[in-house]
Amino acid sequence: MGTSYKYKCDNCGYEEEFFTGGRIMTKDYHKRTEEAEEELRSAALYGKYGESIRQLVRNERDNIVINCDTDLYQCMECRQFSVQIAKEMYMHRNEFNMSVEFRHECPACHSSLLRKTRGSVTFCPKCQNFTAQLVSIGRFE
Numbered sequence: 001m002g003t004s005y006k007y008k009c010d011n012c013g014y015e016e017e018f019f020t021g022g023r024i025m026t027k028d029y030h031k032r033t034e035e036a037e038e039e040l041r042s043a044a045l046y047g048k049y050g051e052s053i054r055q056l057v058r059n060e061r062d063n064i065v066i067n068c069d070t071d072l073y074q075c076m077e078c079r080q081f082s083v084q085i086a087k088e089m090y091m092h093r094n095e096f097n098m099s100v101e102f103r104h105e106c107p108a109c110h111s112s113l114l115r116k117t118r119g120s121v122t123f124c125p126k127c128q129n130f131t132a133q134l135v136s137i138g139r140f141e
């Protein structure tokens with residue numbers, strides 16, 4: 001199952017559609033996701049994300065959910081869209097909820113990427129100054 005996002009800019013005519021999630025729900029996609037999850041877990045256990053995350057991942061190994069599905073991101077600097085593997089961890093307990101999302105770097109300019117959520121302001125990657133519109137969201141199996 002996955003989601004597609006189609007963006008359009010009325011100013012310059014830019015139009016592009018992005019696919020996230022298991023676009024082609026193949027064994028490969030599944031394997032890649034699992035590998036990414038394992039990689040993120042090891043990096044956290046190694047202390048890459050700081051001591052508190054390290055402790056948490058070590059002590060709550062079975063309670064932490066790691067999400068490495070692909071998702072749509074946009075660079076805050078150069079406004080390029082890119083589909084990236086999410087690096088997110090969360091844990092839900094009766095009295096304690098936490099969720100951490102690790103920073104992504106723009107492949108083009110190395111600034112921070114922002115995860116696109118519906119309704120947030122989107123700048124056109126082409127003409128930059130005008131707000132691009134999300135024209136459709138699709139779901140596919």
Ligand SMILES: [Zn+2]
Pocket residue numbers: 075076077078079080106107108109110111
């Ligand atoms: Zn960028």
Ligand SMILES: [Zn+2]
Pocket residue numbers: 009010011012013014124125126127128130
């Ligand atoms: Zn534009």
